[in-house]
Amino acid sequence: MAQRMKHKWGMVVDIDKCTGCQACVVACQSENNIPLNTEDSFHQRRAMEWIRVERYWEVPDEYRDRPEEAPFQDVKARFMPVLCQHCENAPCEPVCPVFATYHNDEGMNVQVYNRCVGTRYCANNCPYQVRFFNFWEPVWPERLRNQLNPDVTVRSRGVMEKCTFCVQRVRRAETKIEGQEDGQITDKSLAEGNFMPACVQACPTNTLIFGDLEDPDSQVSRLKDDPRHYKLLENIGTEPNVIYLKKIDPRRKEDEAHG
Amino acid sequence: MQEGRSLTDREINRGLLNSLYQNPKWYWGSVTLLGVIVLGAMAAAGYMINQGLGVTGLNRPVMWGFFITNFVFWIGISHAGVMLSAILRLSKAEWRRPATRAAEVLTVFSLMTAMLMPFIHAGRPWRLFYWVFPYDWARGVFPNVRSALIWDPSAVFTYLTSSILFVYIALLPDLAVIRDRSTGVRRTIYSVLCLGWKGNSRQWKLQIIAGILLSALILPVFVSVHSIVSFDFSMAIAVKSWHSTIFPPYFVIGAVHSGVAAVVIVMALMRWLFHWHDYVRPEHFDALGRLLIVVATGWFFFFVMEFLFGLYGLEGDEISVKDFLTAQAPWSWWFITFVGTTYFIPVGMWLFKSVRRNPWLMVVACVSVNIGMWLERFLIIVPGLAQKQLFNFAWYTYAPSPVEVVIIIGTFALVSMLMLLFAKVFPLIPIYDIKEGEILKQEIKIGRRTVPAVIRED
Numbered sequence: 001m002a003q004r005m006k007h008k009w010g011m012v013v014d015i016d017k018c019t020g021c022q023a024c025v026v027a028c029q030s031e032n033n034i035p036l037n038t039e040d041s042f043h044q045r046r047a048m049e050w051i052r053v054e055r056y057w058e059v060p061d062e063y064r065d066r067p068e069e070a071p072f073q074d075v076k077a078r079f080m081p082v083l084c085q086h087c088e089n090a091p092c093e094p095v096c097p098v099f100a101t102y103h104n105d106e107g108m109n110v111q112v113y114n115r116c117v118g119t120r121y122c123a124n125n126c127p128y129q130v131r132f133f134n135f136w137e138p139v140w141p142e143r144l145r146n147q148l149n150p151d152v153t154v155r156s157r158g159v160m161e162k163c164t165f166c167v168q169r170v171r172r173a174e175t176k177i178e179g180q181e182d183g184q185i186t187d188k189s190l191a192e193g194n195f196m197p198a199c200v201q202a203c204p205t206n207t208l209i210f211g212d213l214e215d216p217d218s219q220v221s222r223l224k225d226d227p228r229h230y231k232l233l234e235n236i237g238t239e240p241n242v243i244y245l246k247k248i249d250p251r252r253k254e255d256e257a258h259g
Numbered sequence: 260m261q262e263g264r265s266l267t268d269r270e271i272n273r274g275l276l277n278s279l280y281q282n283p284k285w286y287w288g289s290v291t292l293l294g295v296i297v298l299g300a301m302a303a304a305g306y307m308i309n310q311g312l313g314v315t316g317l318n319r320p321v322m323w324g325f326f327i328t329n330f331v332f333w334i335g336i337s338h339a340g341v342m343l344s345a346i347l348r349l350s351k352a353e354w355r356r357p358a359t360r361a362a363e364v365l366t367v368f369s370l371m372t373a374m375l376m377p378f379i380h381a382g383r384p385w386r387l388f389y390w391v392f393p394y395d396w397a398r399g400v401f402p403n404v405r406s407a408l409i410w411d412p413s414a415v416f417t418y419l420t421s422s423i424l425f426v427y428i429a430l431l432p433d434l435a436v437i438r439d440r441s442t443g444v445r446r447t448i449y450s451v452l453c454l455g456w457k458g459n460s461r462q463w464k465l466q467i468i469a470g471i472l473l474s475a476l477i478l479p480v481f482v483s484v485h486s487i488v489s490f491d492f493s494m495a496i497a498v499k500s501w502h503s504t505i506f507p508p509y510f511v512i513g514a515v516h517s518g519v520a521a522v523v524i525v526m527a528l529m530r531w532l533f534h535w536h537d538y539v540r541p542e543h544f545d546a547l548g549r550l551l552i553v554v555a556t557g558w559f560f561f562f563v564m565e566f567l568f569g570l571y572g573l574e575g576d577e578i579s580v581k582d583f584l585t586a587q588a589p590w591s592w593w594f595i596t597f598v599g600t601t602y603f604i605p606v607g608m609w610l611f612k613s614v615r616r617n618p619w620l621m622v623v624a625c626v627s628v629n630i631g632m633w634l635e636r637f638l639i640i641v642p643g644l645a646q647k648q649l650f651n652f653a654w655y656t657y658a659p660s661p662v663e664v665v666i667i668i669g670t671f672a673l674v675s676m677l678m679l680l681f682a683k684v685f686p687l688i689p690i691y692d693i694k695e696g697e698i699l700k701q702e703i704k705i706g707r708r709t710v711p712a713v714i715r716e717d
Contacts (some may be wrong), residue, residue, distance in 0.1 A: 045318035045655060054650050082650055092497045097390050097408035099400050115400065117390050118312075118381040119408055120322035124644060127497040133322065137311035157311040158383040232650075236496065 007174075007185070008107035010213040010241040011200070012223045013081055016081050016248045017207040020079035024051050027202030031166060033152045035138030048132040050163040051083040051199050078247065079210065083199070084109060084130045085232060085240030091201055092122035092131065100160065107213065107241050109166055118158040131162045152209050165210070166197035186198035187218050213241065265701070266537060268694055272436060275690050278533045278682040285532070286679070293676035300669020304379050312382040315492035315663045321644045321657035326380035327491075329667050331445065331636040332517070333373035333674075334415065334488050335510075336629075339518025340366025340422055341481040344429075350574045354546040356696045357538045360689045361529060361678075362522045363426045368522075368677040370419045372670050374412075379666060407490040414480070414487040421477045428469045431456050432691040485514045499576035500643040509561040516551070516558045516601070517632035519542065520625035523547050525678065527618040529687050538688050541616035548615030548624075552606055555628070559602045561633075576646065583642050590642060597638055601631030659675055 027043035028034065028051045037047040046115035056078040086109045093101055093109065100115035101122055123131040137157040140148070148154060151168040155161050177183040190196055190211070200210040211218035220243070224230070228245040266274070307314050317324050347355035362504040390402065390412070402409050434453035438446055456462060486507035492498070493506035508584040520579035523544065530539040559595045584594045614620045641657050659667075681687065701712040 044313070045320075046313065048317075049543065080650070094403070094405040094569075095494065097403055097406040097409065099403050102403075115388045118383055118385040119377070119390075120317075120381075121406070121408055121491075121495075123319075123322045125497045129320065132319070134311070134318070136311045157313075158386070160382070 006105075006214055006215040008241070009170060010107065010211065010224065010243065011083075011086075011165070011197075011211040011222050012211075012220050012229075012243045012245060014207050014209065014223075014245040015078070015080055016228075016245060017205040018053070018079040018081060019205055019207075020053050020055060020077065022053055023202040023204060024081055024208060025049060025053060028163070028196040030147065031149055031152070031198035032164070033138075033148050033154050034256065035134075035136075036144075044135070046133075046135045048134075048161070050130070050132070050161075051081055054080045054082055056080070059091065080244070082109070082128060082130060082197075082232070084165075085128055085242045086163075086165060087240065088239035088241060089237060090239060091125045091236075094172065095121040095125050097121075106170075108167060109162075110163060110167065110172075111160065111162055113153050113155050113159050113161065115161045118160070120160065122160060123205065126234055127238065131160055134159050134161065166199075169195045169197060175209035185212060187241075188213065265535070266693075266697055268697075270537075271690060271693055271697070272440075274535065274537060275686045275688050275693065276437065276440070276623070278529075278687060279684065283532075290426045290676060290679050293672040293679070296672035297676060299668050300666045300672070302492055302617075303665040303669070307379070307662050307666075308382060308384065312661060316658045316660040316663060317684045318655065320646075320655045321641055321642055323380075323644065323668055324657050325637075325659045325663040326376050327668055328633065328637045328640055329638075330373050330376035330380070331488055331510075332633050332672065333369045333376070334485060335514035335517045335632060335636075336369040336521045336674075337366040337373065337418070337422070337518065338481060338485060338511070338514035339522045340364070340425075341477050342515050342519060343522060344425065345477050345481070348470065349478075350424055351368065352546070353696060353699070354543050357535070357688045358522055358526055359692065360426070360429065360548070361687050362518075363422060364428065364678065364681055364687065365518075365521060365525055365674070366422045367419065367426055368674050368681075370415065370422065371677075372674050374415060374419070375670070377412075407487070407494045410487045411491055414484045418477075418480050418484045421473065421480055425470075425477060428466060428473060429689055430685060430690075431466055432458065432463075433686050436690055437686075474708060482511055485511045487560050492643075498643045499574060500569060500580040500646075501639070503565060503568060505561060505565050509558075509565050512554065512558045512561055513632060513635060515708060516554045517629050519547065519554060520605070520632075523551070523621050523625040524629075525624075527622045527661035529682070530618060533682070535688060538693060539618075541618070544618055544621045545612065545615045548609045548621060551625075552609050555602055555606050555609075560597075562602075570572050580642050580646050583646060584638060590638075594638060597631050597634035599631070600627040601635060 001017060028049075029037075029200055032050060034048050034050060035041075037049065041047045044094070045154035058076045058078050059067045059070035060074045063074075067075075086107060088103070088107070090101075090103060090109050093103055095103070095120060098115045098117055100112050100117070102110060102112075103237055104110050112158065118133070120133055134155050136156045149168075151172075163229070168185075173190055173193060177185050177189050183189075194201065196210050197208075200208045209219050209223065213221055213224065215221060223245065224243045226245055229243050230246055231240045231243060315324065315326075316479065340363040343355055344359040348359070378387055378703055381387055390408075431453055434449050435456035438449035438453055438456075441449055488702035491509035492501040495501045512657040526539050526543065526547075529535060566581065569581050583590055585591055605628050608614045608620060614624070645656050678687075699711065702709050703712045704710075
């Protein structure tokens with residue numbers, strides 16, 4: 001059996017490619033047994049979206065102070081998928097009294113549902129607002145019961161949940177690929193075995209790129225130092241493992257150079 | 260020198276035990292009424308536990324609301340007991356005597372009530388046994404000692420244990436007094452409870468030493484408890500307006516402020532209900548009022564400092580919370596109410612001696628303090644959370660649901676009911692302490708000078 005590799009899972013989100021189609025949101029909902037977000041749950045502000053697409057309207061700089069006057073053809077819709085940033089220095093982790101959330105040795109911020117007692121301290125302490133609490137017992141319509149993913153726990157009420165980087169798929173990759181003689185997890189083997197997280201697999205424009213930051217050949221390792229890279233709320237010092245690549249604006253000179 | 264007529268031992272025994280032996284009409288009526296309110300709150304809590312936390316007003320940014328506010332409030336009230344008993348006992352303030360027991364008992368009951376709140380707050384009380392109760396060795400998961408939520412129950416349980424001991428040690432001589440006056444089962448129960456108190460000099464010595472030792476040992480616990488409760492907030496990095504180093508002293512002094520005010524309310528009530536006019540005298544309210552002016556002003560200093568510290572850093576998030584509090588209705592109205600009721604109204608009243616010596620005006624001022632202190636905790640907790648939507652820039656808010664309101668009212672009824680029930684079985688004013696005070700009051704004339712008859716040996 002091959003020497004088990006050390007992994008550090010990470011994701012690159014190329015904002016330039018995102019069209020805001022929400023395929024990642026739907027894929028995530030169905031892969032991870034997330035309860036249906038009804039109109040009611042949005043009104044209660046208790047909707048669960050492990051990955052969400054934030055939408056912004058951008059106006060030219062000269063209209064910054066009076067956006068409503070900008071000519072419509074210059075107003076751009078901007079999209080930013082936001083998911084758990086799997087921070088290396090996560091504010092949510094030290095505050096959990098029962099280790100329901102902790103950092104595993106593969107760089108993931110994991111959530112152990114059956115340990116969670118529901119203090120909700122982690123959600124208070126998450127600057128990205130990507131933690132979701134089950135205020136109600138989740139229910140699915142009868143005809144959707146059979147679509148529940150058997151690899152993912154169905155959470156009960158009173159439990160905190162969030163993006164896991166589809167840890168069930170990553171674990172399957174580790175057993176299936178690394179279980180073989182000389183098996184090595186690469187971008188290619190992850191993609192071929194359908195081991196990528198559901199959002200990554202569903203993304204039609206390859207906005208979301210998942211991989212091993214420890215593997216120098218992986219796409220994420222190459223992109224993480226791209227001149228366009230930034231991290232969300234970098235100033236807080238959470239050191240996320242999700243790296244964003246900024247939008248290329250053809251109207252700006254410096255962006256063209258990075259191309 | 261104290262006011263009031265001097266009382267004989269016989270009068271003191273009769274007077275202070277009347278809460279045990281008399282059955283006024285109002286007593287069982289009010290206990291029943293409070294009990295019904297508590298039952299209503301239990302039903303609301305049961306409904307919430309059955310349905311899920313969805314029945315509360317909590318939502319995604321505001322994950323902590325009324326329950327945690329109430330938790331901090333009752334922990335704050337509990338700071339009265341030690342403040343009055345331990346500090347005043349060690350500093351030998353004579354006027355503490357009638358206030359100590361009520362303050363200590365209020366400490367115990369408010370701590371118990373406070374500890375109920377996290378259980379209700381988490382929504383699945385049976386799960387909390389994984390939290391701090393018998394450590395879950397079976398799964399090999401030790402609680403996360405980095406979490407303020409582990410420090411918090413450790414501190415509060417230590418405080419609860421030590422204050423129960425504190426109350427009990429001070430109760431021993433009084434229990435023996437009741438034992439000597441009862442028959443049958445009551446006698447057996449009180450004999451067991453008073454641990455064979457005979458009142459010989461060795462027992463008195465041990466009891467005094469234990470009281471002083473506990474007073475001294477409980478003081479660090481007292482300071483640490485509310486500091487640690489404030490860590491629940493100040494350790495949160497992501498909530499900018501919580502993440503402040505001034506919180507521990509600010510919370511401790513706020514707790515003393517609301518706690519001492521609560522003791523004044525309890526004292527005025529028991530003076531009225533049990534006709535203890537000879538024991539709880541205007542001079543005691545006067546002394547407490549003067550103490551409260553100092554505490555309130557100390558609190559006000561920290562309040563202003565906390566506000567300034569928030570602005571001093573010039574951090575956008577923190578400034579926006581302060582702006583939300585002071586300039587956006589309806590929050591600005593709550594903020595003005597809070598500052599007025601916590602400081603300006605009561606301190607303005609306490610400045611007048613005639614107010615300080617009037618129990619009912621003191622109650623008005625102290626109720627005002629406690630309304631303000633409840634609002635203070637609420638205005639620290641909720642606006643800090645509500646402003647957090649960093650990516651869509653929206654301010655979310657929080658409005659409590661009826662379930663939460665009923666549970667909160669229930670906690671007030673619970674503490675009042677427990678105090679009344681306690682008064683039925685134990686004297687709320689320490690009998691031996693009053694007698695000691697009477698002895699120390701006696702004076703004799705030697706030649707032309709009047710000197711105390713007894714000098715305390717230290």
